[in-house]
Amino acid sequence: MHDTVLVVTLIGILGIGAQWIAWRTNMPAIVLMAIAGLIVGPFLGILKPEETFGEFYRPIISLAVAVILFEGGLQLKFSELRGLSRGIGQLLLIGGPLVWIFGSIAGYYVAGLDWPTAILFAGIMIVTGPTVIIPLLRQAKLSTRPSAILKWEGIVNDPVGALAAVITFEYVITRNMASLTSFEVFGSLIFGSILCVAWGIIVGRGLAEAFRRGWVPEYLKAPILLTAVLLAFSVSNLLQEEGGLIAVTVMGITMANSKLPSINQIRHFKETIAILFVAGVFVLLTANLTLETLAMIDLRIMGFVAVMLFVVRPAAVMLSTMRTELSLQERLLVSWIAPRGIVAVAVSGLFAASMTPENGFENGHLMVPLAFAMVFATVILHGFTITPLGKFLGLASDAPPGVLIVGASPWAVALAKRIKELGCPVLITDPSFRRLREARQKGIDTFYGEILSEVTEHHIEFVRYGYLLALSGNEAHNALVCTDLAPEMSRNSTYQLSAKGRDDSRQSVSYALQGRSFLSEKTGLEDLLRRHWAGWAFQFTRLSEEFTPAKYRERLPEEAMIVMVERKGGLVFQTSEAPIELQVGDRVLAYVPPETGPLQKPSKKKDEKAAGEGTSEDVKEIERRKSEAIDKLKS
Numbered sequence: 001m002h003d004t005v006l007v008v009t010l011i012g013i014l015g016i017g018a019q020w021i022a023w024r025t026n027m028p029a030i031v032l033m034a035i036a037g038l039i040v041g042p043f044l045g046i047l048k049p050e051e052t053f054g055e056f057y058r059p060i061i062s063l064a065v066a067v068i069l070f071e072g073g074l075q076l077k078f079s080e081l082r083g084l085s086r087g088i089g090q091l092l093l094i095g096g097p098l099v100w101i102f103g104s105i106a107g108y109y110v111a112g113l114d115w116p117t118a119i120l121f122a123g124i125m126i127v128t129g130p131t132v133i134i135p136l137l138r139q140a141k142l143s144t145r146p147s148a149i150l151k152w153e154g155i156v157n158d159p160v161g162a163l164a165a166v167i168t169f170e171y172v173i174t175r176n177m178a179s180l181t182s183f184e185v186f187g188s189l190i191f192g193s194i195l196c197v198a199w200g201i202i203v204g205r206g207l208a209e210a211f212r213r214g215w216v217p218e219y220l221k222a223p224i225l226l227t228a229v230l231l232a233f234s235v236s237n238l239l240q241e242e243g244g245l246i247a248v249t250v251m252g253i254t255m256a257n258s259k260l261p262s263i264n265q266i267r268h269f270k271e272t273i274a275i276l277f278v279a280g281v282f283v284l285l286t287a288n289l290t291l292e293t294l295a296m297i298d299l300r301i302m303g304f305v306a307v308m309l310f311v312v313r314p315a316a317v318m319l320s321t322m323r324t325e326l327s328l329q330e331r332l333l334v335s336w337i338a339p340r341g342i343v344a345v346a347v348s349g350l351f352a353a354s355m356t357p358e359n360g361f362e363n364g365h366l367m368v369p370l371a372f373a374m375v376f377a378t379v380i381l382h383g384f385t386i387t388p389l390g391k392f393l394g395l396a397s398d399a400p401p402g403v404l405i406v407g408a409s410p411w412a413v414a415l416a417k418r419i420k421e422l423g424c425p426v427l428i429t430d431p432s433f434r435r436l437r438e439a440r441q442k443g444i445d446t447f448y449g450e451i452l453s454e455v456t457e458h459h460i461e462f463v464r465y466g467y468l469l470a471l472s473g474n475e476a477h478n479a480l481v482c483t484d485l486a487p488e489m490s491r492n493s494t495y496q497l498s499a500k501g502r503d504d505s506r507q508s509v510s511y512a513l514q515g516r517s518f519l520s521e522k523t524g525l526e527d528l529l530r531r532h533w534a535g536w537a538f539q540f541t542r543l544s545e546e547f548t549p550a551k552y553r554e555r556l557p558e559e560a561m562i563v564m565v566e567r568k569g570g571l572v573f574q575t576s577e578a579p580i581e582l583q584v585g586d587r588v589l590a591y592v593p594p595e596t597g598p599l600q601k602p603s604k605k606k607d608e609k610a611a612g613e614g615t616s617e618d619v620k621e622i623e624r625r626k627s628e629a630i631d632k633l634k635s
Contacts, residue, residue, distance in 0.1 A: 014037070018035075018036050034286045037284070040283075047283075049284045061349070064280065065245065066230070066248045067273060069248050071273070074266070076155055076156070087325055087330075102122075103121070106311070107119075116172045117363040123167070124347050127161035132341035146333050149326070158249065162246075162343065167186070170189060171186070197246060199232060207225065222270075229248055281346065294369065317331060333389060337386055339375075339382045340379070344371050348371035400570065405429070407430060407471040408446070409471060416439065430446070436448055462485075467571060469497075470482050495516045495573050496516070497519070497523070498524045516578075517575055519575075520574075520576045536593055538592075541587070543583070557596055560591060562582075567587070
């Protein structure tokens with residue numbers, strides 16, 4: 001296939017299609033992208049990227065990797081290092097060199113490589129690609145500490161691994177040319193790396209200052225930022241070969257810690273671009289393989305991969321993190337999880353072309369098959385084991401996705417209590433300590449503070465919660481919370497309540513800024529609180545073949561409201577955009593008037609739950625509400 005437009009379209013369809021399937025099936029996306037590339041590349045011969053793009057093939061990959069690393073740097077905040085600085089520091093400064101040393105020995109004695117090739121490839125293996133780590137962290141829903149460790153290591157080590165390969169390559173080439181001493185080679189490389197770091201900081205701070213002072217309009221921020229990334233990358237590559245990877249990573253970290261008001265919008269835009277590039281680059285790299293290259297993967301290469309996985313990585317991590325604040329469980333998890341990604345493959349491919357026997361590399365042709373063997377093995381093994389291992393070590397929650405409720409009104413607390421009965425984690429947040437008192441008394445987890453504060457992420461394990469209910473009395477605040485947290489929790493899982501049940505276009509927040517309308521657009525907090533004090537109560541009912549959805553709706557009072565249902569796929573909340581379609585097997589939570597009795601009469605069987613799902617408790621709750629309402633009226 002030589003039609004460039006058609007090739008680009010096919011790459012986009014394969015890459016994004018693989019990521020969508022991965023999202024639907026909860027499989028590692030990079031595995032599916034690699035399979036797609038192999039099918040259309042070496043197996044069917046439909047796609048031959050290097051022939052199609054010619055001399056532009058390698059620059060395309062280099063620029064894409066630069067944007068990916070910058071986007072990764074944008075996610076690194078120094079505040080995440082709170083309580084972890086020593087552990088992460090030793091993992092980077094000691095663990096990386098140990099992997100390089102142990103990997104070089106394994107490459108020479110196990111894979112049969114010559115020393116220059118073994119040392120260069122081991123340097124590349126320092127990387128634990130962020131393009132793989134970050135999707136895996138989303139999938140595994142690890143707790144904050146191990147997630148921060150793996151994320152920092154993956155993003156910072158990518159340029160470090162590339163630099164290690166550059167140092168080895170330049171040293172071998174220079175020694176063969178006999179034009180410079182070893183001291184001069186290392187001095188030049190170190191000086192060049194310092195310049196690249198300084199250049200990345202300068203560009204990052206300059207751009208942050210320009211954004212902060214309003215010198216750049218909002219609609220130009222993203223295009224200017226992308227251009228600045230390419231500028232930082234290209235200029236640094238002139239200063240030091242592959243130094244652009246260092247510069248763009250430092251630039252991203254600099255901007256992430258500059259306290260920019262628009263950093264979230266910038267981060268989301270760059271994440272979208274990075275996802276497109278990840279999809280395209282990995283399909284390109286796998287499709288560019290040949291059957292001859294794949295045939296080079298023999299027992300020695302597989303033995304090398306096994307040693308790297310089961311000996312080198314665990315030994316390096318356990319040794320480098322001794323006497324740190326990391327727990328044994330965290331050290332064990334980090335010692336196993338180290339998937340290699342796009343940067344490892346891209347850098348190996350870039351160097352392999354120049355690693356000839358004439359330049360001092362006897363086994364340079366094995367670089368690409370070695371890199372792909374490591375990528376496939378680590379991505380598959382780590383991708384499918386990170387979740388069960390995290391749960392086994394107690395570093396990931398095995399509870400169903402929980403519900404995060406913003407606003408501690410009495411109605412919200414009553415709802416939280418019933419959701420908690422399902423075994424789902426529930427957390428209520430509110431900036432008022434007094435309003436949280438009732439929730440604390442009922443044993444519901446609470447967070448005292450502003451949900452939109454920067455420090456909130458250090459106190460709340462957001463990965464535990466799959467649903468957001470913004471139920472405060474301020475409609476604008478509800479909308480802001482949904483807008484801010486939607487990228488993390490998925491917009492389909494963010495719901496908000498109207499403050500007063502208004503649909504007036506002048507007084508309501510624009511629908512484009514809101515979460516999904518919880519219950520209905522005309523149901524406001526004031527209305528719900530009036531019903532709450534009037535004795536309304538929540539009631540659970542299990543639907544079955546005998547007690548069908550139709551019978552349930554017949555018995556449900558006209559003014560009652562279906563709030564949510566529990567079904568096999570999780571929780572489904574009532575919204576105005578998508579009213580709930582009841583199904584047999586659903587456990588329905590309805591909000592009913594005080595005079596309402598059990599909608600399904602209890603069975604004569606001893607196991608009342610099999611028929612009524614706790615209907616006696618619901619009756620008691622309704623009676624309690626009646627008593628409270630009567631007492632308030634009397635007073």
